[in-house]
Amino acid sequence: MDLVSLSLWSAPRAKTPVDAVVTLPGSxxxxxxxxxxxxxxxxxxxxxxxxxxxxxxxxxxxxxxxxxxxxxxxxxxxxxxxxxxxxxxxxxxxxxxxxxxxxxxxxxxxxxxxxxxxxxxxxxxxxxxxxxxxxxxxxxxxxxxxxxxxxxxxxxxxxxxxxxxxxxxxxxxxxxxxxxxxxxxxxxxxxxxxxxxxxxxxxxxxxxxxxxxxxxxxxxxxxxxxxxxxxxxxxxxxxxIEPDLSNATPFLAAAAVTGGSVSVPLWPSTTTQPGDAIRGILSAMGADVALADGVLTVRGPDTLRGIDIDLHDVGELTPTVAALAALAQGTSHLRGIAHLRGHETDRLTALADEINKLGGSVTETDDGLIIVPAQLHGGQWLSYADHRMATAGAIIGLAVDGVEVADITTTAKTLPGFENMWADMLSQSSNKASF
Incomplete structure (x- = not known):
């Protein structure tokens, strides 16, 4: 099937800073x-x-x-x-x-x-x-x-x-x-x-x-x-089974890009899951990150900073980090991830193409991406049957009007009902903002 003909999901724009608790299924x-x-x-x-x-x-x-x-x-x-x-x-x-x-x-x-x-x-x-x-x-x-x-x-x-x-x-x-x-x-x-x-x-x-x-x-x-x-x-x-920490990263990124707060319960104090590295990444980009009593809470900064990072050992986080970098102030260098060309799709080319289609400035290197701040606009975001590409589009849609993600249901590969969880996160935020 032509990717362009797949159903489109209008990624919701966050009207207020995200403020939510998100419980994740197993890894x-x-x-x-x-x-x-x-x-x-x-x-x-x-x-x-x-x-x-x-x-x-x-x-x-x-x-x-x-x-x-x-x-x-x-x-x-x-x-x-x-x-x-x-x-x-x-x-x-x-x-x-x-x-x-x-x-x-x-x-x-x-x-x-x-x-x-x-x-x-x-x-x-x-x-x-x-x-x-x-x-x-x-x-x-x-x-x-x-x-x-x-x-x-x-x-x-x-x-x-x-x-x-x-x-x-x-x-x-x-x-x-x-x-x-x-x-x-x-x-x-x-x-x-x-x-x-x-x-x-x-x-x-x-x-x-x-x-x-x-x-x-x-x-x-x-x-x-x-x-x-x-x-x-x-x-x-x-x-x-521990909660899936890599699947938590788009929700934590939502706090970072909206200047809000997201908490994930049952976060392990020690783990071999690569997704745990998101704590250090978000902190380096300016977010406040705290783990207390098994609950990880991320509070977004006023200004999200770019990052220079080797993601070789945590390559699955690259789509989330690239989406964050596309919305940050300052150039980001994502390195050590040539192996992502052999995942569900060539994730480096896919990320560069989709961010650039929205007005971004991304250059591929042999083993990564260089992402320069740019004014993004709405448009269609292809997911390439890749669950992490789809969630990256959802992150950008929080801060950019008119982002439409093709085939959001591909997220069922590892997180069934993602779009409902995303909507619930925003609903929690709206309800709290109304009080």
């Missing part, structure tokens, strides 16, 4: 990792506070089709996961990187043929690294990108493999998550430019250790750029 990254580990555990597990979004539901559907029991226990966010004998099936990846990169190692241990495909746009996402890595561990795979086929033989040898994970941290996480079930475990050595989004690998390692898996990393005495998972049982546990 997609943690939910889908917990589901993989629960599927390979030594008994039934419970996943509480699970995100129910398109990405998570695609993972649930794929696991069920592979022979894993995934049942709702009282409400959709509480899932009872019962391991089963893995079998051949068809897997719909949609646009979910966690599905297309986390499930092939598990599928290699199925008894039968597992066929992977997804949305047309997903066929351009890089997968060759993890598929070639799996071949090196003994997997039988036909294809180097979607669609591809994994012929499972009931087990996987495992062993040592060298990959270039500079395109995505998910290449490392995908191999580590199932590795305790491989005959020899796995040793993954990265050879290439620095791995992006390292907090996501830290998340994977922490979750593996929670279920009793022995993991050695560069930080714990291992070789540089090498991760080792020993073979052994994965313990069944009761997972409790």
């Amino acid at each position: 997609k990254s943690i939910t889908n990792r917990a589901l993989i580990l629960a599927a390979l555990a030594d008994g039934p597990s419970t996943v509480r506070g699970a995100l129910r979004s398109r990405d998570a539901d695609l993972m649930i559907a794929a696991l069920r089709d592979l022979g894993v029991g995934v049942d709702e226990d009282g409400d959709p966010t509480t899932l009872r996961v019962t391991p089963g004998k893995l079998r051949g099936t068809d897997v719909d990846c949609g646009l979910a990187g966690t599905v297309m990169r986390f499930l092939p190692p598990l599928a290699a241990m199925a008894d039968g043929v597992v066929r992977f495909d997804g949305d047309e746009q997903a066929r351009t996402r890089p997968l060759g690294t993890i598929l070639e890595g799996l071949r090196g561990l003994g997997a039988l795979i036909d294809g180097d990108g979607l669609p591809f086929t994994v012929t499972g033989t009931g087990s996987l040898r495992g062993g040592t493999v060298t990959i270039d994970a500079s395109g995505s941290s998910q290449f490392v996480s995908g191999l580590l998550l199932s590795a305790a079930s491989f005959d020899e475990g796995v040793t993954v050595h990265h050879n290439g430019k620095p791995v992006p989004s390292m907090p996501h690998i830290d998340m994977t390692v922490e979750m593996l250790r929670e279920v009793g898996v022995a993991v050695t990393t560069p930080a714990t005495g291992g070789d540089a750029d090498t991760w080792r998972v020993k073979p052994g049982p994965i313990r069944a546990i009761d997972w409790v």
